[in-house]
Each structure stands twice: as structure tokens, then as C-alpha cells.
Amino acid sequence: MTYPDYIDEIICRLEQAGASAYIVGGSLRDMLLGVPPHDYDVATSALPEETVRLFSDMRVIETGLRHGTVTVISHGQPVEITTFRIDGSYTDSRHPDSVRFTSKITEDLSRRDFTVNAMAYNKRDGLTDPFGGRDDLKKRLLRAVGDPHLRFSEDALRIMRAFRFSAQLGFEIEDGTLAGAVAGASGLADIARERIGSEFIRLITSPSPLRPLELMAEHGIFDYVLGGYVPSPRLIRAITDMPPRDIARIAALLSDTDRDSAARILRELRLSGKQITGTLAIMTGARMCVQTPADARRLIAHTGIYAADAARLSEVLGSSPSGAETMTQRQQNTPCSLRDLRINGKDIAGLGASGKLIGEVLNTVMERVIAEPRLNDRQTLLDMAKQILDIQQSKGNKNK
Ligand code: ATP
Ligand code: MG
Numbered sequence: 001m002t003y004p005d006y007i008d009e010i011i012c013r014l015e016q017a018g019a020s021a022y023i024v025g026g027s028l029r030d031m032l033l034g035v036p037p038h039d040y041d042v043a044t045s046a047l048p049e050e051t052v053r054l055f056s057d058m059r060v061i062e063t064g065l066r067h068g069t070v071t072v073i074s075h076g077q078p079v080e081i082t083t084f085r086i087d088g089s090y091t092d093s094r095h096p097d098s099v100r101f102t103s104k105i106t107e108d109l110s111r112r113d114f115t116v117n118a119m120a121y122n123k124r125d126g127l128t129d130p131f132g133g134r135d136d137l138k139k140r141l142l143r144a145v146g147d148p149h150l151r152f153s154e155d156a157l158r159i160m161r162a163f164r165f166s167a168q169l170g171f172e173i174e175d176g177t178l179a180g181a182v183a184g185a186s187g188l189a190d191i192a193r194e195r196i197g198s199e200f201i202r203l204i205t206s207p208s209p210l211r212p213l214e215l216m217a218e219h220g221i222f223d224y225v226l227g228g229y230v231p232s233p234r235l236i237r238a239i240t241d242m243p244p245r246d247i248a249r250i251a252a253l254l255s256d257t258d259r260d261s262a263a264r265i266l267r268e269l270r271l272s273g274k275q276i277t278g279t280l281a282i283m284t285g286a287r288m289c290v291q292t293p294a295d296a297r298r299l300i301a302h303t304g305i306y307a308a309d310a311a312r313l314s315e316v317l318g319s320s321p322s323g324a325e326t327m328t329q330r331q332q333n334t335p336c337s338l339r340d341l342r343i344n345g346k347d348i349a350g351l352g353a354s355g356k357l358i359g360e361v362l363n364t365v366m367e368r369v370i371a372e373p374r375l376n377d378r379q380t381l382l383d384m385a386k387q388i389l390d391i392q393q394s395k396g397n398k399n400k
Pocket of ligand 1: 024025026027041111112117155158
């Protein structure tokens with residue numbers, strides 16, 4: 001197994017100073033799986049202050065000194081270096097009350113969540129694997145380190161991590177580990193909503209979300225994630241037919257709820273305003289029946305940049321055969337939004353309209369052009385607008 005020179009340099013420097021140092025965590029797991037790690041985590045027996053001193057010729061960010069983490073920028077790459085530690089007891093099932101540093105790598109590994117995340121490697125010692133992580137990698141199994149009940153009661157976020165890793169890696173969750181997760185689920189009520197939300201979004205956008213979502217549904221985990229809404233097996237299957245983007249997939253999962261409940265659930269997951277707007281637009285668009293080209297243009301007019309996802313969802317749910325049609329309308333550049341019209345608000349004002357009336361006339365013109373795109377010619381639209389305006393104004397006069 002090899003790692004880049006800039007990591008080797010860090011490990012060697014720590015070793016030369018008399019400390020031990022290893023690659024650990026997700027980076028090692030990915031290396032063993034043959035996947036290039038997105039970043040490297042190094043664990044060392046050196047105390048944080050010592051690490052800071054040893055790398056004083058490089059840029060050092062004191063990320064989480066209290067928890068023993070220092071980030072060193074080595075050849076432009078950030079590397080997290082964390083002192084071996086043992087977590088103290090947990091009273092809030094979130095943050096350990098205290099951390100204690102140790103000089104033994106095996107003690108550090110035993111505080112980690114899953115066996116596949118609890119290995120260490122360097123060139124000098126080879127692989128340190130006290131919990132059979134390598135075996136579990138081969139079996140594609142996610143297994144808690146130590147007693148699962150205890151581990152999930154210490155930190156309930158690990159429950160979400162178990163389902164997320166299962167989706168990300170396509171691993172089964174080992175039976176005892178699953179039982180521990182189910183037993184500890186009520187602990188999720190004490191975990192910060194944004195952490196649950198971020199794990200959940202990672203889960204659903206992963207390559208293998210099906211099995212973990214089914215397990216979550218079967219074991220009541222959604223009580224703590226989607227406020228008790230349980231997506232049906234059909235919707236869980238549907239998400240794998242959606243592009244792996246957060247809003248596209250969450251829209252699919254929430255398709256059996258009404259708009260208000262969906263908005264509430266999305267806020268609970270701490271999604272951003274933009275994500276919430278997008279998800280709701282996709283859900284609304286997916287409910288529009290699209291059979292004709294005019295329907296497809298209407299969908300685009302209503303949902304804008306979310307039209308493709310909306311059309312796809314409607315197709316996946318079998319509501320309409322619209323996906324291809326919507327895309328064709330888009331590519332043909334047929335008029336679907338006010339921006340595409342050959343006239344604008346100023347033109348309507350020029351005809352003598354003002355205030356709210358301008359928008360009303362424009363929207364009526366838009367509706368007609370959606371139904372018949374060939375009408376989108378400037379003179380035709382000006383004549384049409386004049387006519388609509390006359391009718392509106394005569395109605396207005398009658399009402400006076
Ligand atoms: P990825 O970065 O792809 O999400 P990762 O395994 O690197 O996966 P991180 O959250 O970056 O996950 O954490 C790094 C390592 O720290 C993990 O591999 C694990 O050993 C340990 N770890 C992280 N969170 C916890 C936790 N809540 N409980 C126990 N160990 C944890
Ligand atoms: Mg990581």
C-alpha cells in the first residue's frame with residue numbers, strides 16, 4: 001500500500017521526533033478498498049503542542065486543539081493530525097465529557113465507531129487491525145467496535161453514521177450492530193438536527209441507499225429523522241431512479257406528503273431555504289400531468305430550473321410519460337417562461353396598463369403562447385395584449 005509523499009513526510013517527521021504516527025480512519029478504509037481517499041487523517045502519539053512545534057515551518061491551523069487535532073498544510077494539502085485519545089464518558093450522547101490523550105494506538109482505535117474505520121497503517125508497522133476491520137471490509141460488513149448497545153448509547157449519531165456508511169459503501173450492517181442501533185434509536189432525539197440532516201442527505205445521495213432506508217423504515221428510525229413520516233417501499237425504490245442530488249432524491253421520498261408537511265420536514269432536517277424551495281418545486285411539478293408538448297411547456301414555466309427533476313420524478317412515479325417530452329421542449333427552446341416572450345412589461349405599460357394589470361396581461365399572453373408557441377411574434381403579441389387589455393379594462397369599468 002502506498003500513500004503520497006506529502007503524507008510520508010509528515011509521518012517520518014513525527015517518527016524522527018520519537019513519536020508514532022499512522023494513517024487512520026476513512027482514508028485508510030478507502031485505500032484498502034482501492035478508492036482514492038478524499039483526504040488523509042493521521043493519528044500520532046505526539047501531543048498537540050508538540051505537533052504544532054514540529055511543523056512550525058509549515059502552515060498550521062489549530063483546528064481543535066482541545067480535542068487534539070491540528071491541521072497542517074503540506075504541499076498545499078490539508079492533513080489533520082490528531083493525538084491518540086480515549087474518549088471519556090458521555091452524558092449528552094454527543095460530546096464526550098473529556099478526552100484523555102494516550103500513547104497507545106490500540107486505545108485510540110477502540111474509541112472509533114466501526115471496525116472498518118478502526119485500523120491504522122504506516123510503512124514501519126504495516127497494518128494495525130485489532131478488531132478485524134480488514135476481514136469485515138472483505139465481507140462488506142459494518143460492525144460496531146465493542147458492545148454495540150454501549151457504543152450507540154454513548155453517541156447516537158453513530159446510528160445515522162451506520163446507515164450512511166451502509167449506503168455509501170454498499171455494506172450490510174452486522175446483525176448485532178443493527179440490533180444495537182435499533183435499541184439506541186431514541187438517543188437520536190438528543191442529537192443536533194443539522195447533524196442528523198447532513199448524515200441523512202449523505203445517505204440518500206449515496207450509491208446504495210435502498211437497503212439502509214428499508215431498514216430504517218422497518219425499525220422506526222424515521223420517527224427521529226423525518227418526524228415520523230415513513231416513506232413507502234415504492235418511494236424508497238423510486239429514489240434510486242432519481243439523479244443522486246439532494247433535492248431530487250428528498251423530493252421523491254416525500255412524494256406522499258402534502259406541501260406543508262414536506263416543508264416542515266425539510267426545515268427539521270435543517271436544509272437551506274434554496275434547497276427547500278427546490279424540493280417543493282420538484283414535488284409540485286411532478287404532480288402536474290404532462291402528456292402534450294403544451295403540458296411540458298407549462299411544467300417548465302412553473303418549475304423553471306427544477307423542471308427536469310420534476311419531469312423525471314413524475315415519470316419514475318408513473319404519473320406521466322413526461323421526462324423526454326420536457327427535455328425536448330427545453331432543447332427546442334420553445335417559449336416556456338416570461339423571459340422567452342417577445343414582449344415584456346414595458347410594452348404592456350406602453351399600451352396604457354399599469355400596476356398589477358401589467359402582470360395579469362403578461363400571464364394571459366404567456367398561457368396562450370405555451371399552448372401555441374408559433375404565436376410568439378412581437379406584433380402578434382402586441383395585438384393580443386391590446387385585446388386582452390381592452391377586455392380587462394371594460395370589465396373594470398363595468399365593476400365601477
Ligand atoms: P468520510 O470522511 O468519508 O465521511 P470517515 O470515516 O473519514 O468517512 P469522519 O467523520 O471523517 O469519517 O471521521 C474520521 C474517523 O473518526 C472515522 O473513520 C472514525 O474512525 C472516527 N469517528 C468519526 N466520528 C465518530 C463517532 N461519532 N464515533 C466514533 N468514531 C468516530
Ligand atoms: Mg473523513
